[in-house]
Amino acid sequence: MEFYHLRTFLTVADEGHLTRAAEKLMTSQPAVSAQLRALEDEVGMKLFERTSKGMVLTSAGRSLREQAERIVEAAKDFKCQADASGTRSPASWCWDSTIDLKSCASWRFWEISPRITPSCATSFCAAAVA
Template identity: 40%
Template sequence: MELRHLRYFCAVAEDGHMTRAAERVGIAQPALSQQIRGLEEELGVQLFDRIGRGLVLNEAGRLFLDEAHDLLRRVERAATTAREAGRGEVGRLRVGFTASTCFNPAVTRVLKSFCEAWPRVELVLEEGRSSLLQAALEGGRLDAAFLRPPLSSTDNLDFVLVATEPMVVALPAGHRLDGRRSLALEELRDEAFILYPRATGPGLSENVVAACQKAGFAPRVAQQTPQLATTVNLVAAAMGIAIVPDCMRQLRPNSVRYVPLRDGSLQAEFGLAWKRQDQSRAVHHLIRTASPSS
């Protein structure tokens, strides 16, 4: 039994006349009569009572008509859903983000704009370390992720820059430099630094160390932390100072002071990464939403 058999049957049942039904479905009347007889033979039951030149549904036919209509409606809904998914209008999008990028208002803007534009696409969010998020992208477990460059590998991933923000000095409240409006890097040469290792924040730690070396000193690293949020917590505990993205100001506002760097040379970037071969329209919608030019 094929869907066309159901459509033919419904047309005959609704018109009660083989010739009119044949004109409606666009086939010859003898061919339609043959299709209906074949359907009845397949089911092993007559669906119509033949009265003169007309056809009247019997009890079996009336029950079968209800089920046929329901099945055809479900098939149409399935086809509509498939077409909408192909256009990226419905479905599910798995998006990752690092602990620090979620504090940036640009991420909030992108997610809010995407949900407003594509309300029937479900966003499934996952927080993780950069290295793990990249592995999840390449393995197909995530569709996109907000990451800080550089990526450990760009063989299979594409990337669009979303935002750039200054790095600031995080000091424990009551620190000798507390109250300063800005600081030069060389003023930090005697401080104990709290850094985040490359496995968690690729690029940021290296940039901080390189900037300090350019300023004439190698930073004395007192602690390494698994993520930026932990770094700020250790600063609050007066275990050292840190240089973090400006968006981290939202953490520990009563126990940590954030002071801009004077020359503004240290910048933190982040963007959206996705698998290069991904043809999903929903992913492309998110990319366009995240692009600064959008």
């Protein structure tokens, strides 16, 4: 199972539409659809009901969503811990734009360190030494 399939799955579940999910993921609607099909094929279950009003999770989809949210959150936590471990210089810490900086362990570091200020751009967030 590919991590990006889970992120795509969660984005479609949140947005309820393939097109909006594709826009949020900055990819095409056919790519999102193909990723969902691949995930459904891998788990052997239909995860969404496709309706004229959008995408609705099936019971299997709701169950997978709970698991996928935990996996994605654990990956975010791991990345934040790795970044906070000092393996990168503070001026080059980067995150995917979907990560909530306030949920990161390193956010607390910024709160107690007045010399470091978080700043964001379209595709990444970085801390710059003031």
